[in-house]
Amino acid sequence: MKRQGRFAVGIGVILASLGYFAFVGYQEGRAYYKTIDEVAAMGDDAVDTRLRVAGVVQPGSIERDGKELTFTLTQLVEDVSSSMVVAYTGSQPIPDTFKDGADAIVEGHRRTDGTFAADHIQAKCASKYEAKYGSSAQHPSQVPMSGAADSASGGSY
Amino acid sequence: MAEFGSFAVVLALTFCSYAMFALFYGAKTGRRDLVKSGEHAVYVVFGFVTCAVVALEALLLRSDFSIEYVAGYSNRDLPVFYKVAALWGGQKGSLLFWSWILTMYGALVALRNRRYAGKLIPYTLGVLCVTSAFFLLLNTFAANPFERLAMDHGDGVKHAFAPPDGKGLNPLLQHPAMVIHPPMLYLGYIGFVVPFAFCLGALLTRELGSGWIRMARRWTLTAWLFLGTGIILGGRWAYVELGWGGYWAWDPVENASLMPWLTGTAFLHSVIVQERKNMLKVWNVVLILATYLLAIFGTFLTRSGIVSSVHAFAQSSIGTYFVVFLILMGAFSIYLVLTRLEFLKSDNQLDSYASREASFLFNNLILLAACFAVLWGTIFPVISELIQGEQVTVGAPFFNRINVPIALFLLFLTGVGPLLAWRKTSFESMRRIFMWPTIVGLVIAGVSLALGTRSVYAMISFGLAGFVTTTLVSEFSRAARARRRNTGEGMLAALVGITATNKRRYGGYIVHFGFVLLMIGFTGQAFTTEGWGEVKEGERFTIGHYEFECLSIADVEDPNFVGMSATVAVYRGGRKLATLAPERRHYAASDQTTSEVRIHHTLAEDVYVVFSNVNEETGKAVMQVWINPLVQWVWIGTVVIVMGTLVTLLPNRRERAVTRQKEMVERLLAESEKVAS
Numbered sequence: 001m002k003r004q005g006r007f008a009v010g011i012g013v014i015l016a017s018l019g020y021f022a023f024v025g026y027q028e029g030r031a032y033y034k035t036i037d038e039v040a041a042m043g044d045d046a047v048d049t050r051l052r053v054a055g056v057v058q059p060g061s062i063e064r065d066g067k068e069l070t071f072t073l074t075q076l077v078e079d080v081s082s083s084m085v086v087a088y089t090g091s092q093p094i095p096d097t098f099k100d101g102a103d104a105i106v107e108g109h110r111r112t113d114g115t116f117a118a119d120h121i122q123a124k125c126a127s128k129y130e131a132k133y134g135s136s137a138q139h140p141s142q143v144p145m146s147g148a149a150d151s152a153s154g155g156s157y
Numbered sequence: 158m159a160e161f162g163s164f165a166v167v168l169a170l171t172f173c174s175y176a177m178f179a180l181f182y183g184a185k186t187g188r189r190d191l192v193k194s195g196e197h198a199v200y201v202v203f204g205f206v207t208c209a210v211v212a213l214e215a216l217l218l219r220s221d222f223s224i225e226y227v228a229g230y231s232n233r234d235l236p237v238f239y240k241v242a243a244l245w246g247g248q249k250g251s252l253l254f255w256s257w258i259l260t261m262y263g264a265l266v267a268l269r270n271r272r273y274a275g276k277l278i279p280y281t282l283g284v285l286c287v288t289s290a291f292f293l294l295l296n297t298f299a300a301n302p303f304e305r306l307a308m309d310h311g312d313g314v315k316h317a318f319a320p321p322d323g324k325g326l327n328p329l330l331q332h333p334a335m336v337i338h339p340p341m342l343y344l345g346y347i348g349f350v351v352p353f354a355f356c357l358g359a360l361l362t363r364e365l366g367s368g369w370i371r372m373a374r375r376w377t378l379t380a381w382l383f384l385g386t387g388i389i390l391g392g393r394w395a396y397v398e399l400g401w402g403g404y405w406a407w408d409p410v411e412n413a414s415l416m417p418w419l420t421g422t423a424f425l426h427s428v429i430v431q432e433r434k435n436m437l438k439v440w441n442v443v444l445i446l447a448t449y450l451l452a453i454f455g456t457f458l459t460r461s462g463i464v465s466s467v468h469a470f471a472q473s474s475i476g477t478y479f480v481v482f483l484i485l486m487g488a489f490s491i492y493l494v495l496t497r498l499e500f501l502k503s504d505n506q507l508d509s510y511a512s513r514e515a516s517f518l519f520n521n522l523i524l525l526a527a528c529f530a531v532l533w534g535t536i537f538p539v540i541s542e543l544i545q546g547e548q549v550t551v552g553a554p555f556f557n558r559i560n561v562p563i564a565l566f567l568l569f570l571t572g573v574g575p576l577l578a579w580r581k582t583s584f585e586s587m588r589r590i591f592m593w594p595t596i597v598g599l600v601i602a603g604v605s606l607a608l609g610t611r612s613v614y615a616m617i618s619f620g621l622a623g624f625v626t627t628t629l630v631s632e633f634s635r636a637a638r639a640r641r642r643n644t645g646e647g648m649l650a651a652l653v654g655i656t657a658t659n660k661r662r663y664g665g666y667i668v669h670f671g672f673v674l675l676m677i678g679f680t681g682q683a684f685t686t687e688g689w690g691e692v693k694e695g696e697r698f699t700i701g702h703y704e705f706e707c708l709s710i711a712d713v714e715d716p717n718f719v720g721m722s723a724t725v726a727v728y729r730g731g732r733k734l735a736t737l738a739p740e741r742r743h744y745a746a747s748d749q750t751t752s753e754v755r756i757h758h759t760l761a762e763d764v765y766v767v768f769s770n771v772n773e774e775t776g777k778a779v780m781q782v783w784i785n786p787l788v789q790w791v792w793i794g795t796v797v798i799v800m801g802t803l804v805t806l807l808p809n810r811r812e813r814a815v816t817r818q819k820e821m822v823e824r825l826l827a828e829s830e831k832v833a834s
Contacts, residue, residue: 007507007515011522014566018526018559022533025558026551033538033548052550064770094770097749 031107036075036082039110052107053116057123058083059100069094073106073116090119098123159224159303162212166253166301169205169260170293172198177286184279184362192279196267199282202289203264206257213250213302217243223319226250226302232325234717239326242336246326249302251339252475255456256292258340258347263289266351277369281358288350291482299475328718328744328751334394338387342414345384346452349417351376352424353449356442360493365500366823367432373445374428375806381421382802388414389795400752400767402687402783404791407556412535413455419528420448423521430517433579435504439494440521442501446490451528453483458535509581516574523563530559565617568676571669572625576632593631598624615683622673622680629666629673636663660809667801674794681762681787689769691777692725701784703764704728708736710771710778718742720753723768723778727757739768739780762786 031050034042039053053073061072074083086106088094098104098121106118176198183191213226217240222228230246231239245251263285270278296302307315329335352373359369391411392404405411424444430437457479494501507514533540534551541549576590602620610616637651646654656663690698692707699705708724720742727734737755744751757764765783772779 006510007518010510010519014519014522015526018523018530018563021559021562022530022555025555028558029550029552029554029556031550031552033550052548064772099750 035077036073036084037077039084039116040082040114042110044112047110047112050107050109051116052105053084054103054105055084057098057100057102057104062100073104085115086118087115088118088121090121094121095123158212158215158219158221159305162209162216163297163301163303165205165208165212166256166293166296166303169202169209169256170290170297172205173202173260173286173290173293176202177283177290180279180283180286184276184283189274195279196271196282199260199263199267199286202286203257203260206253206260206293209253209296209303210244210257213253214241214244216303217241220323221319222321222323223305223317224302225304225306228306228320228323230323230326232323235323235326236331238336239331242330243326245339245343246330248475249296249300249304251343252292252300253296253302254340255343255347256289256296258343259285259289259292259350262347262351266354275364276362277355277358277364279358280361281354281369284354284357284361285350288354291478295475295478299478325744328742328749329398332394332398334390334397338390338394340387341383341390342387345380345382345387346414346417346456348376348380348383349421349448349452351380352445356445357490357493360442360490360497363497363500365438365497366827367819368823370428370431370441374425377421377424377428377445377448378802378806381418381425382799382806384414384418384421386795386799388418389791393792396788397754397756398751400754400781402685402765402767402781402785403682404788407534407553409535410459412531412556413458416528416531416535417448417451417455419524419531420444420451423524423528424448426517426524427521430514434514436506436514437517438501438503439498442494444521446487446494450483450487450490451532453479453486457483511577511582511584511587513574513577513579516570516577520567520570520574523566527560527563530563531556561614564676564679565614565621568618568621568625568673571672572621572628575666575669576628590628590631594624594627597627612683615680618676618680622677625669625673629670632666633663656804660807661805664801664803664805664807667804668798669801671794671797671799671801674790674797676794678787678789678791678794681785681790684786686784687782689779689781691772691775691779693775693777696777698780700782702729703734703782703784705766705780705782707778707780713740713742715742718744721768721771722753723780725766725780727764727766735764737764737766739766741768741770758789760789763788 031052033052033054036053036055039051042049055073055075058072058074061070063070069088071086071088072083073086074081088106089108102123104121104123106116107120107122108116108118111117176195179191179195179198183189183193183195216224216227217231218237220227220231220233220240226247226249227243230243230250235243243250245254263282266278266285267282305317306319307317309315355369355373355376359365388411391414395401395406396404424441427437427441427444431441457476505514507518509515534555538548538550541547572594573591578586598620601623602616605616605619610619633652633655636655637648640646640651640654641648644651644654656667686701688700690700690705692698692705694707694709697704697706704727706726706728708726710721710723713720713722720740722738722740724736724738726736735757737757739755740753742751742753743749752767752769755766757766763783763785765785767781767783769779769781771777
């Protein structure tokens with residue numbers, strides 16, 4: 001039994017260090033899903049928190065300047081529309097599915113002036129694949145194993 | 158044709174239910190005739206599902222848009238190649254495809270074991286039929302791909318209609334890799350159902366000797382090969398098609414395929430301990446069960462859209478079916494294991510850290526830890542919503558933080574494990590075996606530091622790669638030299654000779670070498686540089702060591718799309734390396750814009766160029782560039798792994814003779830015990 005105890009120590013050390021890595025990674029990578037209203041209500045508390053916000057790209061609001069891009073994200077909750085100006089600062093190209101009227105998820109931080117600095121955009125065209133015939137979404141990330149087809153940002157592996 | 162297809166699915170389900178009954182009841186009561194008829198029903202089921210698949214393909218090829226599935230995933234101008242592939246382009250079709258592969262595997266198991274007289278195979282086939290029945294139920298009721306389009310004109314009656322053209326296959330999926338990649342993954346996912354069926358068959362019959370484990374191992378290896386190849390093909394597709402410069406993003410759908418692959422890898426290793434030392438029996442059973450449940454869970458995750466639920470992905474009812482099926486199968490499996498624990502006793506114990514057993518133990522421990530971390534990270538949004546009431550995602554940093562050290566530890570074990578002796582390795586022999594590999598590893602780590610590597614992980618990775626490669630070379634050369642002394646053959650003939658006589662061992666080493674190459678490729682990610690430039694014809698920009706000159710910006714036309722291409726020349730140190738012409742395309746049928754990436758490949762690094770957009774004010778092209786070192790080694794490593802796995806899968810005459818003897822001894826022992834009692 002003593003021998004088995006020795007192995008328990010090794011296993012414990014490995015699991016503990018993996019647990020530590022998991023914790024550090026969680027601290028770095030976690031992001032909270034919030035609605036546009038919730039982000040506004042959070043005020044300056046939201047500045048340090050990584051957020052994911054979903055909404056619709058307001059038609060006509062996209063402005064590109066080279067690689068810089070700003071647009072307005074809107075969300076309709078019970079007939080009340082709220083909106084937020086988003087500046088994309090990420091290093092990855094904008095996904096091809098990102099355009100006027102597209103469903104988008106932005107990830108990043110709220111700035112003190114109330115705008116949102118996103119370093120990651122996911123987008124999908126809202127109407128095309130689901131509207132008319134659609135029971136099942138045929139979207140890259142819903143197609144078997146296609147990976148992050150709509151994602152503007154990959155992981156490092 | 159649609160009615161024919163629907164009907165074939167219903168008949169398949171009927172015969173599948175009959176096969177289930179005949180196989181279980183026949184085997185339980187010892188009625189050979191019933192078992193035989195059940196086996197025949199397994200072939201019939203495969204035949205009917207084949208008919209259904211042919212019917213759906215015919216509808217796709219004939220562009221019959223009165224069928225919802227055809228209208229949703231194909232269009233008239235779609236090349237024939239992709240019309241065929243549209244079978245797995247959407248949910249309903251791919252679930253039918255699932256059933257087809259599964260029933261094909263069932264027929265194969267029946268065919269390969271047609272002369273088998275015991276109980277194990279009938280039970281195994283019965284379990285396969287249970288899973289087939291579940292998917293055929295989905296094909297019939299929840300996701301029938303043969304449904305016709307119908308619309309209510311406001312009179313409460315559904316009227317059939319056919320749109321003039323279909324919505325087309327997503328242009329991102331119109332890529333050759335996308336045609337092979339899903340079938341590969343499916344062959345892998347579904348392949349894991351077979352070892353599970355053997356395992357459950359063995360648990361049900363209490364025949365938990367070496368017979369089932371041998372068969373389960375070969376099937377697991379096959380499934381593992383398909384799944385692994387499928388995963389990498391998906392990465393390759395993402396890399397060359399999606400234009401974000403990488404091949405892996407820890408997307409839920411990717412994670413879903415990785416999890417059963419990790420537990421499958423763990424099983425392939427720990428099964429060796431059971432074969433050699435009669436240990437870890439419960440553990441192996443648990444691994445097989447977990448792999449199966451993760452494979453089904455993966456299908457569920459992909460198909461239900463539960464994880465990306467904030468996205469308004471259409472939630473379909475099949476999610477509930479999957480949850481119920483998973484819970485039932487999981488609970489039943491756990492019950493079986495708990496009631497059969499006495500048959501799964503271990504004959505040996507662990508002795509020393511410096512033993513082969515211990516290295517397998519740690520291999521399994523961290524593979525499972527990786528799997529658990531991936532599972533946790535993937536379903537974390539769902540869990541956090543249940544517990545905290547808000548969705549929290551963890552993202553790539555979480556997955557990388559935990560999986561990079563795990564991968565490095567695995568690489569270390571790859572070098573150490575195979576060289577350690579069973580039970581205990583003396584300090585003296587450890588010094589003899591590992592002295593040179595350690596020196597080589599340290600030298601390489603030192604050289605990479607001197608050459609400017611500043612990432613600790615990358616340095617460790619290169620050092621370990623050198624360490625493992627040295628151990629592998631020494632293993633091959635030692636055995637080959639010994640053989641040459643006996644046979645007098647040349648070195649190459651001796652290398653082939655040793656591999657042929659022990660395919661499992663040396664095939665395994667080849668796989669390990671492939672893993673080393675794969676890790677070198679992954680490590681390249683630590684040195685990626687990216688940047689962008691805004692240019693018009695004749696202008697230049699610099700990224701990393703490379704200079705880019707825009708030669709021309711031109712329109713591209715094609716019946717399928719309209720687009721623009723930007724031709725750039727790539728220079729390094731003033732020397733022209735390549736001319737690349739990335740494009741932006743707009744597909745009319747699906748109203749989607751895509752980037753056509755162009756890549757200059759070398760073994761050292763890839764130059765990856767994306768035509769990002771045109772700046773409307775200046776009319777200049779925005780070019781996005783990634784310099785990705787060592788990426789090619791990911792694909793090369795995969796090819797090596799596939800070759801090594803194929804070597805281990807080759808039939809091994811000597812091994813087969815040994816296992817036959819072993820099984821005969823087991824059977825005699827069991828019979829003599831029966832007589833004695």
